[in-house]
Amino acid sequence: MSQPVLSVRSIEKSFGGIKAVRGVSFDVHKGEILGLIGPNGSGKSTLFNCILGQLEPDAGQVHVNGRDVSGLRPSKLNRLGVGRTFQQLAVFPQMSVFDNIVLAGQEHRGTMLSRLFGPSDAGLTADAERMISFFRLGHLRDTLAGSLSYGQQKLLDAAMAFMAGPALVLLDEPAGGVNLTMLAHLRERLAAYNAEHDTTFVVIEHNMEFVMNLCTRVIVLAEGAVIAEGTPDEIRSNQTVIDAYLGG
Numbered sequence: 304m305s306q307p308v309l310s311v312r313s314i315e316k317s318f319g320g321i322k323a324v325r326g327v328s329f330d331v332h333k334g335e336i337l338g339l340i341g342p343n344g345s346g347k348s349t350l351f352n353c354i355l356g357q358l359e360p361d362a363g364q365v366h367v368n369g370r371d372v373s374g375l376r377p378s379k380l381n382r383l384g385v386g387r388t389f390q391q392l393a394v395f396p397q398m399s400v401f402d403n404i405v406l407a408g409q410e411h412r413g414t415m416l417s418r419l420f421g422p423s424d425a426g427l428t429a430d431a432e433r434m435i436s437f438f439r440l441g442h443l444r445d446t447l448a449g450s451l452s453y454g455q456q457k458l459l460d461a462a463m464a465f466m467a468g469p470a471l472v473l474l475d476e477p478a479g480g481v482n483l484t485m486l487a488h489l490r491e492r493l494a495a496y497n498a499e500h501d502t503t504f505v506v507i508e509h510n511m512e513f514v515m516n517l518c519t520r521v522i523v524l525a526e527g528a529v530i531a532e533g534t535p536d537e538i539r540s541n542q543t544v545i546d547a548y549l550g551g
């Protein structure tokens with residue numbers, strides 16, 4: 304099999320006496336949508352933050368496309384084609400949908416000087432329009448982000464993360480707080496983006512239906528360790544997973 308896009312090896316992280324992540328290893332290959340699930344407190348966010356350079360792991364390595372990125376700052380990772388979305392929205396409520404998306408593109412590509420003295424859109428208008436159209440936000444192009452529904456803001460947040468053209472995107476609870484209709488739309492658009500661009504996703508999510516319908520493979524964490532890995536169907540019927548969720 305080809306070299307993994309993301310390779311996580313033996314990550315450990317403790318907070319005082321709490322072992323939040325205990326020797327987690329996994330690979331993610333190009334075009335995969337990997338779901339990372341587990342009960343509350345099972346270590347998902349800590350693992351994400353160790354992968355993304357927001358927390359320093361006590362042990363272990365992270366490789367992206369074969370390159371050791373362990374300990375690299377989030378901004379460096381971003382330049383290597385690793386994007387992320389946050390549980391908390393990162394949109395600017397007083398700016399329009401269009402301006403939010405252009406700004407996201409500028410952050411990834413423009414220098415401070417080009418932002419100050421370059422064309423106001425830093426040449427990103429066409430990309431932004433394409434992204435707006437892809438996420439079906441055209442009718443909201445000039446609406447202030449703060450006036451959008453929560454689900455529409457989540458969609459905008461994803462569109463902003465993709466403006467860098469990342470090879471790998473880590474999505475932190477993309478479905479959290481989104482209503483059912485919007486959820487189906489969000490899932491469909493993420494799947495379409497993955498199919499069109501062969502972008503690799505890792506998704507932390509509590510909404511089981513969303514995960515099972517979007518992801519090609521699922522890893523289950525409990526008490527900081529991997530307890531199961533498989534296709535959505537395999538995970539659904541795995542007794543260890545059922546027990547972990549029931550607190551057994």
Ligand SMILES: Nc1ncnc2c1ncn2[C@@H]1O[C@H](COP(=O)(O)OP(=O)(O)OP(=O)(O)O)[C@@H](O)[C@H]1O
Binds near residue numbers: 323345347350
């Ligand atoms: N900064 C911190 N300081 C101390 N303990 C922490 C810290 N961050 C996480 N923990 C602990 O580490 C364990 C794993 O937490 P983590 O947030 O990674 O789990 P999670 O699976 O993401 O949970 P949730 O699904 O509720 O978001 C928990 O016991 C948590 O209390």
